[in-house]
Amino acid sequence: MEYNEAKDKFINAWGTLGSNWGINKAMAQIHALLLMATEPMSAEEIMEELQMSRGNVNMNLRALMDWGIVKKEHKVGERKEFFSAGKDVWELAKQVSRERRRREIEPIIQVLGEFQNVTGDDKKAVAEFKKLTSDLYDFSSKVDGMIEKFSKSDQTWFYKLLMKI
Amino acid sequence: MEYNEAKDKFINAWGTLGSNWGINKAMAQIHALLLMATEPMSAEEIMEELQMSRGNVNMNLRALMDWGIVKKEHKVGERKEFFSAGKDVWELAKQVSRERRRREIEPIIQVLGEFQNVTGDDKKAVAEFKKLTSDLYDFSSKVDGMIEKFSKSDQTWFYKLLMKI
DNA sequence: TCTAACGTTCAAATATTTCTGAAAGTTTCA
């Protein structure tokens, strides 16, 4: 496969993957482009390559920086800002799981916890509801703990874990 | 907290959680309702409780059955169809991870594999691209393997794993 | 201070996804 074809394919695949996971397509595509870039890129260059508006690129670059997976850089003698994505897949995975944990798992655990003191006339329904939410709470907490551990661990730990599985 | 308040809150939280993960809100809400229900429910009852149209309920029930997390049932002497969601959180987690693996991880591994024979003039870019996609491939394959193992395992295995972590 | 070169914002336009409801299809049973 020719490089340019592969490049497009990769950017598209990354965009689709992102959509499946609640990340918008433009954001995922910019990330893909930066992952592939051999040098940091300016907003201008990204606009050009992905045929996106200035506003869109700016907005999504900021979102990517919020996620901690893209960094802003400055080149000496250049006024423009440049952007780059870390190339370390391991670090990327850790960072993404850290953020999703914070943004999505923590809130649900929070809510589930509040259901422990539900009251009501329909004893059966209340009992089943408490059982359900408490099971969900336990499970989520365990997953939460695992991800926390994972996102602080190093690659060696992960490979050792894989061996045990 | 009063049961009815908790019920609404749970249905809403589940809906929001779903949206974050690329599952549509109505689908997640129907699932939440069935999770809480002490008896299987008919489409009619779901429409009523969630104030949704017949078409919407029908469509999303089918999607939930596709995911394998809702089952159709028949009551003796009743013409109507009834629906229920498994109450076992462990089974639910396994089923969801099995489906997401199949729908999302498998395709990306597929695509990444195709990049191994990329050619092009810019040697540096090609080399870096191959490195990147091969790293992603390795990592995804490992995660894929883990999830496969997980989705076939029993709860005991999972708890033992948690201990080791 | 002024201005060119950039970065940021946001209201409006577009695109995408989801939802509705009525019509069409199916099943059961008298």
Add this chain to the structure above:
DNA sequence: TGAAACTTTCAGAAATATTTGAACGTTAGA
């Protein structure tokens, strides 16, 4: 077979999410 009781489908409507681009803000250096 006929018709009541359901379920399914799908075109158009509504709701959401994304994108644009032009106006506004900021900064560095002349």
